[in-house]
Amino acid sequence: MMTFLNYLLSGISLGSIYAIIALGYTMVYGIAKMLNFAHGDVIMVGAYICFFAVSRYSLPPLLGVIAAMAVCTVLGVIVERLAYKPLRSAPSLAVLITAIGVSYFLQNGAQLLWTPNPKVFSSVVGTNRLALFGGQLTVSYVTLVTIASCVVIMVALTWFTGKTKTGKAMRACSEDKGAAQLMGINVNSTISVTFAIGSGLAAIAGVLLCSAYPTLVPTTGAMPGIKAFTAAVFGGIGSIPGAMLGGILLGVIEIFSKAYISTQLSDAVVFAVLIIVLLVKPAGLLGKQVREKV
């Protein structure tokens, strides 16, 4: 029973990281209708910034996280301006290929700047473990902080998109850019804000990911990026609660299949579940298919 709970907690924790990354994918897709495949590499940049801030310049971990968020936010906005904005009216395939290009650019840039040698990331929340039930169940603080961050981010984003003016403008743009412009909404700056938020969240995800799995290399972001993209599709791309649900389910399924089925087959199980879900619900778990009235 305790082992089961332990697996469940690690699953939710890994899933929380996927969920935070998936939010960036889903928000950008919702508004810009593009798959930003460079999103995973922003995670890696965030982790490196935090690593250098904490390990080389001995800043307190919280400042390291803030520095990572600041750098990633700026990076996200710059990438959007330079690489994606000029392609706003280009075919979506061209944008997709550009995103893959940006992904390689970031990975190779990181190799050049920081060498391909693995860095050992020291967890920002320490390696202590919390003992529950008289020591039968131990949970690392990283796990708890990861799950808590995910909950806080979810609540904050729901409030932001539901109640604030900028958040509502983002929803309006993601539904109909032309009509949003007629309301006086600056669509370009709204898209920039979305990239900024998504990239800032990616930085948090990077720090949490490397706190749990401390080996940091320039390709660290690639696989979690793909998994989080899967999570976003799983939950219904474009939907914020969908990204959360998809991320957490994906993490739990992955850990359970590693524990009970086979470590090698865990990714296959994850994608098999994705295929089954998409066969039954093509728009994802919480994806909406809205029919327009004429």
Added chain:
Amino acid sequence: MMLTVENIDVFYGAIHAIKGISFDVNEGEIVALIGANGAGKSTTLKTISGIMHPRNGKITFLGEDITHTDGYKLPAKGLAQVPEGRRIFLQMTVMENLEMGAYIQKKVPPEDFDNVFAHFPRLKERRSQIAGTLSGGEQQMLAMGRALMSHPKLLMLDEPSMGLAPILVEEIFNIIREFHAAGTTILLVEQNAEMALQVADRAYVLESGTIALSGTGKELAESDEIKKAYLGG
């Protein structure tokens, strides 16, 4: 002069959609642009509201050259458009749609919502409903209410009667008269020439990207050419 359009040429790629048309709208008028499908009526409105830009010519709104102004800056200057096909935000509530209409205002006074609900009592009943669940007529009303929220000096309506039952068309045109009586200048694009000429002070007839005729609503409604082509007489 509230709006002046001088000799604009608009292209879709190589297609010359608007061929040097000129017209104007005076303060307090209702001006109609009528014409068949593909005559260039909607393109003209899109060009005024900055969704498209002309290759040549000039558009002046309240003395300011807006020919190449970014579309999103125009609502703050007093220009609002109810686009063709309504284009309300289907996944947002009725209230949120109205809030988006007031986006250019820092703080929205509650009277503004009351004002819209006075014109459209049905929207008040459905204020927290998701807009996608409204009927076609209600969606048109929401699109018009949303445009009203920005306190436009010039309201442009693109095919407000399209796809509506005759009784609703009547209602929509009554509301256009109400807006006008409240001091809003109106530029109306319509295929329903009969209704449009009834409310319009002046009208322009567009034919394949040029202005074929112009005159007061009454003159045009009585002209033989118009009767033959658009009024089924």
